[in-house]
Amino acid sequence: MQMPQPFLSIRTLLAVAAAGTGLLGAALIVSGAVTVPTASAAGGSANGVAVHSATATLTDAQIEAQNQMAVNVMNEQAMQPKVLADGTKEFDFTASTFQWALYPGKTEQAWGINQQVPGPVIRLTVGDKVKFVVHNDLPEPTTIHWHGLAVPNDMDGVPDMPVPPIPQGGFYTYSFTVTKQMVGTHWYHSHYDDDFQVDSGMNGVMIVDPADTSTLPHHDEDALFVLGATKVDGVDPENAFTIDGKSYPYAPQLTVHKGDKVLLRLVNTSAESYHAMTLDGYTLTIVAQDGQPLPDPEAVSVVSIAPSETVDVTFTANQTGDWLFHDTIQGNLTNPDDKLDTLGGAETVIHVK
Amino acid sequence: MIGVAMFVCGVLAVGAAFLFLGLHLRSGSAIWVSKASLVTGILFVGFALVSLKVYPGAALASSSVQQSVATVSHATGAMTGMTAMGRSPTMGVASTAVGVTDASSTALSNSQMKAQNQMAKDIMNEKGMTPKVLQDGTKQFTLTAQPVIWHLYQSRNVNDWGYNGSVPGPLIRVKVGDKVEIVLHNELPEATTLHFQGISVPSDMDGVPTISQKPVAPGGSYVYQFTVTPDMVGTHAYFSDTDAGTQIDAGLHGVLLVDPAEGKQYPDADVDALFELGGLAVDSSPSENVFTMDGKPFPNAPQLTVQQGQTVIVRLVNNTAECYHAMHLHGYTFQVVAMDGHPLAKPISGNVVSLAPAETIDIRFVANNPGEWMFHCHIMDHMMNPDDNVDEMGGLTTYFHVVANSNESGQS
Ligand SMILES: [Cu+2]
Ligand SMILES: [Cu+2]
Numbered sequence: 001m002q003m004p005q006p007f008l009s010i011r012t013l014l015a016v017a018a019a020g021t022g023l024l025g026a027a028l029i030v031s032g033a034v035t036v037p038t039a040s041a042a043g044g045s046a047n048g049v050a051v052h053s054a055t056a057t058l059t060d061a062q063i064e065a066q067n068q069m070a071v072n073v074m075n076e077q078a079m080q081p082k083v084l085a086d087g088t089k090e091f092d093f094t095a096s097t098f099q100w101a102l103y104p105g106k107t108e109q110a111w112g113i114n115q116q117v118p119g120p121v122i123r124l125t126v127g128d129k130v131k132f133v134v135h136n137d138l139p140e141p142t143t144i145h146w147h148g149l150a151v152p153n154d155m156d157g158v159p160d161m162p163v164p165p166i167p168q169g170g171f172y173t174y175s176f177t178v179t180k181q182m183v184g185t186h187w188y189h190s191h192y193d194d195d196f197q198v199d200s201g202m203n204g205v206m207i208v209d210p211a212d213t214s215t216l217p218h219h220d221e222d223a224l225f226v227l228g229a230t231k232v233d234g235v236d237p238e239n240a241f242t243i244d245g246k247s248y249p250y251a252p253q254l255t256v257h258k259g260d261k262v263l264l265r266l267v268n269t270s271a272e273s274y275h276a277m278t279l280d281g282y283t284l285t286i287v288a289q290d291g292q293p294l295p296d297p298e299a300v301s302v303v304s305i306a307p308s309e310t311v312d313v314t315f316t317a318n319q320t321g322d323w324l325f326h327d328t329i330q331g332n333l334t335n336p337d338d339k340l341d342t343l344g345g346a347e348t349v350i351h352v353k
Numbered sequence: 354m355i356g357v358a359m360f361v362c363g364v365l366a367v368g369a370a371f372l373f374l375g376l377h378l379r380s381g382s383a384i385w386v387s388k389a390s391l392v393t394g395i396l397f398v399g400f401a402l403v404s405l406k407v408y409p410g411a412a413l414a415s416s417s418v419q420q421s422v423a424t425v426s427h428a429t430g431a432m433t434g435m436t437a438m439g440r441s442p443t444m445g446v447a448s449t450a451v452g453v454t455d456a457s458s459t460a461l462s463n464s465q466m467k468a469q470n471q472m473a474k475d476i477m478n479e480k481g482m483t484p485k486v487l488q489d490g491t492k493q494f495t496l497t498a499q500p501v502i503w504h505l506y507q508s509r510n511v512n513d514w515g516y517n518g519s520v521p522g523p524l525i526r527v528k529v530g531d532k533v534e535i536v537l538h539n540e541l542p543e544a545t546t547l548h549f550q551g552i553s554v555p556s557d558m559d560g561v562p563t564i565s566q567k568p569v570a571p572g573g574s575y576v577y578q579f580t581v582t583p584d585m586v587g588t589h590a591y592f593s594d595t596d597a598g599t600q601i602d603a604g605l606h607g608v609l610l611v612d613p614a615e616g617k618q619y620p621d622a623d624v625d626a627l628f629e630l631g632g633l634a635v636d637s638s639p640s641e642n643v644f645t646m647d648g649k650p651f652p653n654a655p656q657l658t659v660q661q662g663q664t665v666i667v668r669l670v671n672n673t674a675e676c677y678h679a680m681h682l683h684g685y686t687f688q689v690v691a692m693d694g695h696p697l698a699k700p701i702s703g704n705v706v707s708l709a710p711a712e713t714i715d716i717r718f719v720a721n722n723p724g725e726w727m728f729h730c731h732i733m734d735h736m737m738n739p740d741d742n743v744d745e746m747g748g749l750t751t752y753f754h755v756v757a758n759s760n761e762s763g764q765s
Contacts, residue, residue, distance in 0.1 A: 140743065148704045150684050153724025158683065159744065161725050161752070181686055193743035195733035236734075271733035274677065274707075292686060292702035306679035306707035308731035 063101040069116045070244040074252040076207065076224045078123035088129040091122060093144070095202060096137035102240055103247040103335050103344060108232055111138055112201030117245040118226045118269060119204030126211045128178040134171055141165035141192050142202065144174060147308060148186035148290055151176045157191045165192045182208045184291020185265040185310040195271050199230050199238060203269040208291070219314070220260035227277070227305065227346055229270035232336050238273050241332040241345035251348040258352055260317045268305040275346060276304045276328040281319050288312040302328055317352045325350050452634025453603055458508035466504040472519050473647040477655040479610060479627045481526025491532040494525055496547070498605060499540040505643060506650050506738050506747060511635060513604035514541060520648040521629050521672065522607030525591065527581050529614040535577040537569060544568035547577060548594035549609055550711050551693045554579040560594040568595050585611045586618055587694020588668040588713040598674045602633045602641060606672035611694070622717070623663035630708070630749060632673035636739055641676055644735045644748040651750035658754040659720045668715045671708035678735060678749060681705045682718070684726040691715040705731060723757035
């Protein structure tokens with residue numbers, strides 16, 4: 001039985017906190033009746049959007065289905081495009097708000113693409129002609145920026161540079177041809193009100209393969225861990241940390257076999273937070289950054305990933321066991337209302353059988 | 354944010370006592386510290402750490418440990434109580450104010466604001482300050498540290514501290530073999546020193562107060578002398594090393610660019626541009642909340658225009674006291690060619706580059722994709738100004754305008 005939860009915008013909370021009254025913030029959360037103050041006394045800028053009631057609770061079956069989506073993201077299960085008569089691959093994106101289960105007992109109001117956080121995995125090949133038809137069912141404008149891809153300027157998704165953002169209820173078709181420059185692990189995200197929208201879920205991963213994959217190094221396992229952050233209950237800075245959209249223990253767990261050569265693609269979609277990932281029991285080798293192969297692969301025990309960076313690492317699974325793959329930034333390892341300080345946030349288990 | 358609010362309450366509760374501890378830690382000098390204030394200070398630090406633990410990520414950056422340190426050092430900065438025109442000369446009153454105070458929105462005329470925006474463009478274009486050449490050929494640069502009213506954005510003017518009326522300070526551009534003299538005059542109400550990051554100068558030229566030199570008292574001067582050696586070639590930062598967390602963000606920072614004895618560091622570059630990243634706290638924020646490129650947040654940050662096909666070097670300097678930055682260029686893959694002035698044997702390709710405080714990184718790209726390309730920090734609260742609406746950009750945001758060639762001759 002969940003009380004109706006008001007959704008506080010970042011800026012509302014900033015304004016409240018700037019007034020130096022953390023208690024007031026708490027009171028507002030409890031009161032359940034929040035309106036966005038206009039031109040707050042504290043000098044913060046209330047923006048008049050993003051007040052939603054997260055009334056619905058998800059059923060266990062719905063939560064189960066969402067957790068399965070995270071497993072599919074980890075397994076790089078890509079969205080199937082519609083193939084047009086001229087061979088163009090067309091992907092339909094609908095940006096909307098929905099309930100998203102983060103960890104046991106916590107459901108947030110997400111803003112995302114096709115009802116999942118992160119959005120669908122997109123897998124492309126050099127030479128593909130692609131079209132993304134993006135419908136905006138969000139309560140404010142949005143755009144999609146193809147981070148790391150040198151697309152034509154009017155496909156770049158920066159509001160008004162030169163294309164206006166997609167209005168509420170509108171759509172825009174992004175189209176481009178996949179070039180060699182785009183090979184590797186990249187991601188896409190909203191570039192409108194991005195501090196808020198990206199952390200609310202308006203992001204996803206694109207993996208671009210070369211036309212000829214025979215020259216690529218062989219991996220027995222190729223897995224994707226999207227390192228996200230979100231501002232639960234409107235708290236800024238980020239207070240919940242996710243892998244493939246889920247905080248531990250909902251984060252998907254990877255199982256590999258002894259001797260497997262494993263490629264992990266790590267993408268930091270957090271608006272503000274760095275992630276520093278380590279795999280207990282193993283040394284990781286960084287083979288690419290931002291989709292670009294490193295001239296000399298680098299062996300490390302901790303992979304530091306700045307916001308918006310992507311890093312590909314490899315390891316050979318030569319030690320059986322259940323190994324924690326986790327952030328070394330301790331603040332990223334607890335879930336917001338976890339009083340016992342148990343496992344949470346950006347961590348999961350890699351099982352080597 | 355609640356954590357921050359608790360933090361501020363904590364500052365209020367024990368501020369006066371902690372003031373003495375803060376001063377003591379900062380100056381490193383033998384100021385007498387009462388046991389009571391020491392204990393209270395430690396209690397306060399504990400309280401701050403607890404509030405950070407309860408509300409993880411209450412401060413800005415990466416690890417919780419770093420967060421604690423950063424926030425605590427900021428709090429000590431807060432305790433020095435900046436008020437109008439810098440800070441209160443009397444330290445007896447505890448204040449929760451951090452960072453710089455606002456100046457009147459009408460304190461600067463339009464032409465003064467324009468002149469300041471032009472200073473930012475000159476920094477971007479790497480226009481060095483003209484030195485006085487002494488009889489023996491020594492190049493003498495005079496930097497006067499003084500209060501300056503600095504225009505940020507819209508109607509926001511602040512009471513900054515700068516060198517020669519500029520934030521960042523003038524670009525100091527020298528070449529290998531130069532004998533250099535930098536004369537620092539202190540017209541601030543507190544002591545200061547100058548530190549040159551990443552170059553080996555004699556110890557007494559290193560600017561660390563009480564260790565390498567006596568701090569330069571208000572009204573005093575100090576002369577930094579060194580000869581430019583080949584290992585100094587590249588992009589470096591300079592900044593105040595006294596009360597650094599506060600003085601740097603108040604505006605006492607700049608760039609030192611060292612050219613080879615002959616020619617250019619990057620002979621194949623058609624364009625060589627400098628973006629110095631700064632940060633400061635306004636509105637009594639406990640952490641930096643305005644971010645600048647060459648002294649100005651977007652939309653006043655300088656924008657770079659290049660021709661299609663040109664080879665472009667962009668030098669990045671993180672002169673923010675507390676924050677990392679993750680700079681991202683749209684529309685391109687670039688190469689990281691140097692770090693802290695040192696060339697990389699094998700350039701690393703990417704589209705995001707992370708800079709720790711005081712780090713410098715040079716990137717290179719060939720401008721073969723025409724258009725207006727955003728160049729910004731991907732830490733998203735660094736790309737807005739405190740008064741922004743959701744649809745506005747600010748802070749560490751600018752554009753690279755790549756002008757299409759009518760013929761493709763420039764394409765390499
Ligand atoms: Cu991006
Ligand atoms: Cu961007």
